[in-house]
Amino acid sequence: xxxxxxxxxxxxxxxxxxxxxxxxxxxxxxxxxxxxxxxxxxxxxxxxxxxxxxxxxxxxxxxxxxxxxxxxxxxxxxxxxxxxxxxxxxxxxxxxxxxxxxxxxxxxxxxxxxxxxxxx
Numbered sequence: 001x002x003x004x005x006x007x008x009x010x011x012x013x014x015x016x017x018x019x020x021x022x023x024x025x026x027x028x029x030x031x032x033x034x035x036x037x038x039x040x041x042x043x044x045x046x047x048x049x050x051x052x053x054x055x056x057x058x059x060x061x062x063x064x065x066x067x068x069x070x071x072x073x074x075x076x077x078x079x080x081x082x083x084x085x086x087x088x089x090x091x092x093x094x095x096x097x098x099x100x101x102x103x104x105x106x107x108x109x110x111x112x113x114x115x116x117x118x119x120x
Contacts, residue, residue: 005067006079012060014086016053021095023049078117081110 024030027043027050044050068076085107091097 002067002070005063006076009060009063009067010079010082012056014083016056016060017087018090019049019053023047075117078114082114084110
C-alpha cells in the first residue's frame with residue numbers, strides 16, 4: 001500500500017508539472033511588467049490545463065499525506081525525486097525539449113539513489 005501511495009503521488013505531481021507547462025505554452029510567457037499580470041493570471045486560472053493541474057494537486061496532497069503517515073519521511077521523501085525522471089522523459093516526448101547527456105546522467109544518479117533508499 002505504501003508504494004502505491006508513493007507512486008500515485010509521484011505520477012500526480014509529475015502530471016501537475018506537465019499540465020502547467022502545457023497551459024503556459026498555450027497562454028504565453030509570464031509578463032515582464034506589473035500591468036500585464038492581472039490579464040495573465042486571468043488566462044492562467046481559466047486555462048483548462050492549469051485548472052487540471054490544480055485538481056490533480058488535490059489528488060497528490062492526500063496521497064502524500066497518507067504515504068508519510070505510514071513511513072519515515074527520510075524513507076518516503078527521496079521517492080519524490082522520481083518525478084524528475086518522469087518530467088524529463090515526458091518533456092522530451094511531449095514538448096520536444098532538449099534533455100542533454102548531463103541531465104540523463106543526473107537522472108541515473110537520482111534513480112540509483114532512490115533504489116538505495118528503497119532497499120534500506
